[in-house]
Amino acid sequence: MKTQAAVLYELNQPLQNEELTLPALKPGQVIVEIAYSGVCHSQLLEARGKRGQDRFLPHTMGHEGAGIVREVGSGVKKVREGDRVVLSWIKGSGADIPSTQYQGSKGVVNSGAISTFLQYGIISExxxxxxxxxMPLREAALLGCAIPTGAGIxxxxLQVRPGSSVVIFGVGGIGLSAVLAANLMNATLIIAVDIFDHKLEQAKALGATHAINAQTQDVEQVLEELTGGKGVDYAIEAAGRRQTMEMAIASVCAPGGLAVLAGNLPAGERISLDPFDLIRGKRVLGTWGGETNPDRDIPRYVTLYQSGKLPLEKMITDSYSxxxxxxxxxxxxxxxxxxxxxxxxxxKRDEQ
Structure with a gap:
């Protein structure tokens, strides 16, 4: 069986589209015809060589998508042929098969437990x-990374409470997902911060109560005005920039304010932290995919989408071949x- 795939051969060089041959399935693996794949910022960092040395070149890419199961390997119990599925880098139940290898015209092409920038992918159960x-597969593709991470945070x-205040730095896929979830949880103050007006407008359409353009406005001053100088209850950093990570920590109230850093910095870059902020009672956390349990949380997001409470279609801005x-x-x-x-x-779309 063959597939078209986008392959990263060299860091900071364009991906190459080529035909690959799929190997025989290992026990615990599944072939999925991938209908849609999300394009995530962490994949961009990887392609641009900003995640450090890459020992697995050449390799396939993509870690968020949706499609239909076409073949099931031995021992697989979670899915069967014909099932619609969400593909996610976040581990759920089932066999964990960490890698596979395709055959290309130039030799072996490596792949991890999941890749989605292909027509047919071999995926770990x-x-x-x-x-x-x-569930439409186009919208379902966002349930592999953007929604689990952003809404999961x-x-x-954070376990955001009704009536609380939240600021979100960077309203790409992760940040917009956080805006949706904060609105779902009835946060009173939902502040979106970005440098692009079109992203801020999209955030407001998804539930942000206020928008701050960091290029044209003094973010700290506006936050002080909006919170009466107290700071916000929660801050989410999803821009992947040193300045916004430090600003997120500075923006939460003391004591009790909680900042979550979700963005990816280029390898080797560091942030500065004033330990007095911690002494005053501010808290800082990292996150691993929004602490998502896919088997528990993805069905929950499907239900919210189908009930009209999670308008995923409004998040998708562009589609590419x-x-x-x-x-x-x-x-x-x-x-x-x-x-x-x-x-x-x-x-062959069988939906909508």
């Missing part, structure tokens, strides 16, 4: 979550897109 027939990590993967990464890098998806043009 524990990176799949079945979803109902009624709000619901699982697999052949245009480098344009998608470039547009993400320049800030033109919020959450973009890669569409499998050969996929």
């Amino acid at each position: 524990n990176r799949l979550t079945p979803i109902p027939e009624t 709000v619901l699982n990590t 697999l052949d245009a993967i480098n344009s998608a990464l470039g547009d993400l890098e320049s800030g033109k897109v919020g959450r973009a998806v890669i569409s499998n043009c050969s996929f």
